[in-house]
Amino acid sequence: MNTQAITPAFTHKPKILVARAIFPEALAKLEKSYEVRSNQSDRIFTPEELQNALSEVEGALVAGSERIDASALSRAKNLKIVANISVGYNNFDVPAITAAGVMASNTPDVLTDTTADFGFALLMATARRITESEHWVRNGKWDQWSIVNNPLGMDLHHSTVGIIGMGRIGQGIAKRALGFGMKVIYHNRSHLSVEDEKSCGATYVSKEELLRTADHVVLVLPYTAQNHHTIGAAEIAMMKPTATLINIARGGIVDDVALAQALQSGKIFAAGLDVFEGEPKVHPELLKCSNIVLAPHIASATEKTRRAMVDLAIENLDAALAGRKPPSLINAEVFGA
Ligand code: DGY
Numbered sequence: 001m002n003t004q005a006i007t008p009a010f011t012h013k014p015k016i017l018v019a020r021a022i023f024p025e026a027l028a029k030l031e032k033s034y035e036v037r038s039n040q041s042d043r044i045f046t047p048e049e050l051q052n053a054l055s056e057v058e059g060a061l062v063a064g065s066e067r068i069d070a071s072a073l074s075r076a077k078n079l080k081i082v083a084n085i086s087v088g089y090n091n092f093d094v095p096a097i098t099a100a101g102v103m104a105s106n107t108p109d110v111l112t113d114t115t116a117d118f119g120f121a122l123l124m125a126t127a128r129r130i131t132e133s134e135h136w137v138r139n140g141k142w143d144q145w146s147i148v149n150n151p152l153g154m155d156l157h158h159s160t161v162g163i164i165g166m167g168r169i170g171q172g173i174a175k176r177a178l179g180f181g182m183k184v185i186y187h188n189r190s191h192l193s194v195e196d197e198k199s200c201g202a203t204y205v206s207k208e209e210l211l212r213t214a215d216h217v218v219l220v221l222p223y224t225a226q227n228h229h230t231i232g233a234a235e236i237a238m239m240k241p242t243a244t245l246i247n248i249a250r251g252g253i254v255d256d257v258a259l260a261q262a263l264q265s266g267k268i269f270a271a272g273l274d275v276f277e278g279e280p281k282v283h284p285e286l287l288k289c290s291n292i293v294l295a296p297h298i299a300s301a302t303e304k305t306r307r308a309m310v311d312l313a314i315e316n317l318d319a320a321l322a323g324r325k326p327p328s329l330i331n332a333e334v335f336g337a
Helices: 024-033 047-055 094-099 112-127 130-138 168-178 194-200 207-213 233-238 256-264 303-321
Strands: 015-018 035-038 059-062 081-084 103-105 160-164 183-187 202-204 216-219 244-247 270-273 292-294
Touching (some): 015 024, 024 035, 081 303, 103 303, 112 168, 112 244, 112 270, 112 292, 130 292, 160 168, 160 207, 168 183, 168 194, 194 202, 207 233, 233 256, 256 270
Parallel strands (some): 015 035, 059 081, 081 103, 160 183, 160 216, 183 202, 216 244, 244 270, 270 292
């Protein structure tokens, strides 16, 4: 008897969660291989909704808005992977995810240049007062060209940029700064290799020396409990009154209240922020400052890069659910355990 002819063609499609809105083509591709529970309304789940959703699936695509910890995973008995659509993963409690035997992945590399471009754009806009100037024009304040009574900024060329956090994105900013003839100093948990220092033209200094000597301070370090308020009132007090501060890392790295006070009292020249403590809320004192450029966490936001981030997250999820090692696995010890 030909058993193949009568065997029902059961196809088990693994269940997955897509916790935030993604590109329609990516969702359609996922639907071919998986039973997809997707949240295309883009409304952020409550912790209870997230816990429920994770309890039903084998894989999940999430973003920084989803806090993945022991509580979120408490009923996720079949979950194999949480794939973050983000390079930063401070929304992950990695020890808790690992203890639950779940793989965790992120999206490095694909956003490095886009994010470094944005960091440099924010630096230029801040130093040269571009948004403040635009408001000036729109509000009818521009009545004549003036040598002194127009918004005067700070130079980038041949100035010193101090980069705190010298990973891939920090190095990308350093390389862009070289094209402007800038001197690059950096502070990081560890020194770069001699070759990497050379290719970035960067010199390692202490955090204090960086703050005291840089004309422009750029923050690109990951958020951890130890990095909370890396820049607070004491650090700002070390900076030059002519200095700018750029944060494309995470809210919480900077004490926003201390920064607002420093901007209002002229302790530093200006700031450019893409990330905020408690975002998307922005501290009202920061909103009162004119010497600030504000952006809504868009450093990686180009169409091409956001698609590449989603694609890499899907690659990680596909690999985990097929028993292969995800390309950007964070907790390697879980694979094959
Ligand atoms: C990242 O990838 O970390 C971006 O900041 C988006 O969260």
